[in-house]
Amino acid sequence: MAAEAQAEVPAAFWIGGRIPVRNRVLAAPMCGSSKLPYREQARRFGADVVYTEMVKAKPLVKDDAKTLRLLATSPGESPCGAQVCGAEPERMARAAARLEALGFPLVDLNMGCPVRKIVREGAGSALLRDPAQIEAVVRACVAAVDVPVTVKVRSGWAHQGHQDAATIARAAEAGGAALITIHARAREQRHDGPVDTAALRAAKSAVAIPVVANGGVESAEDALWLLRESGCDAVMIGRGAHGRPWLFRDVARALAGREPLPPPSAEERARLMGEHFEGLLELVGAHGVHLFRKHARWYFHSRPEAPEFVERLYRAQTEATVRELIAGWEALARACAG
Ligand SMILES: Cc1cc2nc3c(=O)[nH]c(=O)nc-3n(C[C@H](O)[C@H](O)[C@H](O)COP(=O)(O)O)c2cc1C
Structure with a gap:
């Protein structure tokens, strides 16, 4: 089954002027499942960018062996963003530099993880309540590396209104982020429930950097709907592609206005x-x-x-x-x- 011939598709936009996004579909980082073989398949089926599962900054800067194993990569999956989670600008900067030294062409900062242990450390989605800290962390990481730094957030901590997402996006942009991905569910929703397209729209109109919409895409129709409703630049797919890597191809084709292909045999x-x-x-x-x-x-x-x-x-x-x-x-x- 042929994947998308990506080189022939012109870039819809670039991440930090370096990484082209042609098909407007990215593969989400997912602890325990977005490992190298998954990511290689996602790339072959047309995901413009794939992401490692999240690693924590603290063990990473200590070269912890288990953490480094989670970052196994291959040339075939490039561009793969490495995702790191932490709260302290200085440590996050060292972690970003470590990821760049490992050869990753993109560093992504996790600011959406809902897990209590992470939140207690002030990291992951805890940052959503502190835009100044978002900006400080992004700024420190951007200063520490040459590769683009992207940020993955949620639409907010709680359902407090759409200003949250716009404020969060502005903070990330002010820090120098090259792109922001928004999982359009608040922290209190965890991974379920409707996605907040109004929050996506508010964030998109608040910043000039590309905004990627994430949440609930399980079909090409879902992707078309999410982009239409949010006005965002691309979609990111998480669970919808589990066991169905061809979903990236289906979405890429739909967004390009091409006929769907039959499902794989x-x-x-x-x-x-x-x-x-x-x-x-x-x-x-x-x-x-x-x-x-x-x-x-x-x-x-x-x-x-x-x-x-x-x-x-x-x-x-x-x-x-x-x-x-x-x-x-x-x-x-x-x-x-x-
Ligand atoms: C099992 C699981 C693990 C996840 N791990 C991460 C992670 O490591 N980093 C991250 O930014 N998001 C993580 N997420 C969130 C996804 O990247 C994505 O934002 C979320 O699943 C919503 O997208 P979807 O509705 O397309 O699945 C995880 C989600 C799930 C279900």
Whole structure:
């Protein structure tokens, strides 16, 4: 299945004058799932930029081995932004410099994580209540690196009104951010509930830098709707692309006004699953068998044969069993389709 031929598409805009955004669709950072094989597939299906899962600034600046493993990357996925989370400008600046030294062409600052432990440290979504600190953190990071610095925030801490998002966006821009992504749900909504398109619109009209709309995109139609309602420059997709990396292609085509392609065949799905699984094994060794389980469930989503296979995959203990199941599923799905 051909992915988008990106080089032929003119840039809709550039991030910091360096990174072209052609298809207007980005892949969201997601702890536990936006690992290297996932990101490589997202890029091949047309995501303009992919992001690592979040790492914390404190262990990063100490070169903590586990943190560095989370940042494994490859030339094939470039441009991949590395996302870091923290509250102190000076430490965040050192973390940004470390990420640049590791070769990342883009540094993204997490200012939306709702997890209590992170918030207690004044990081993640805690920053949404302190625009001056947002500006200070961004400014320090921008001064520390040559690569563009982007920021990922939420529409606010609570449903307090749309001024929040505009104020937050202005603070990020004032600090020198090259782009801001807004998950259009307040911190108190966590990951569910309707997205606040008015907040996106308010933020978009408050700043000159590109604004990326994020939240709830599960189809090409959703992406078209979100851009239309928000006036934003691009969309970012998180959970909607779990087990469906071709969603990036579908969205890219829809935003370019092109006809949709048929969904991938059983063979193609099995090939993508197999590729993802082998990539995880390469990345983390035998632990990949465990890590792959949730992805397998997502790939099988809505297939009639799913429950049986998901159950067997969850029980699988070895690489060989998973490989056999993937190959077997391909044959079964073909038979079902016939
Ligand atoms: C399991 C999970 C892990 C996430 N991890 C991160 C993260 O590390 N950094 C971040 O900025 N956002 C993270 N997010 C938020 C997503 O990037 C995204 O903003 C959110 O899921 C909304 O987009 P969606 O509705 O398209 O999924 C995570 C979300 C989920 C569900």
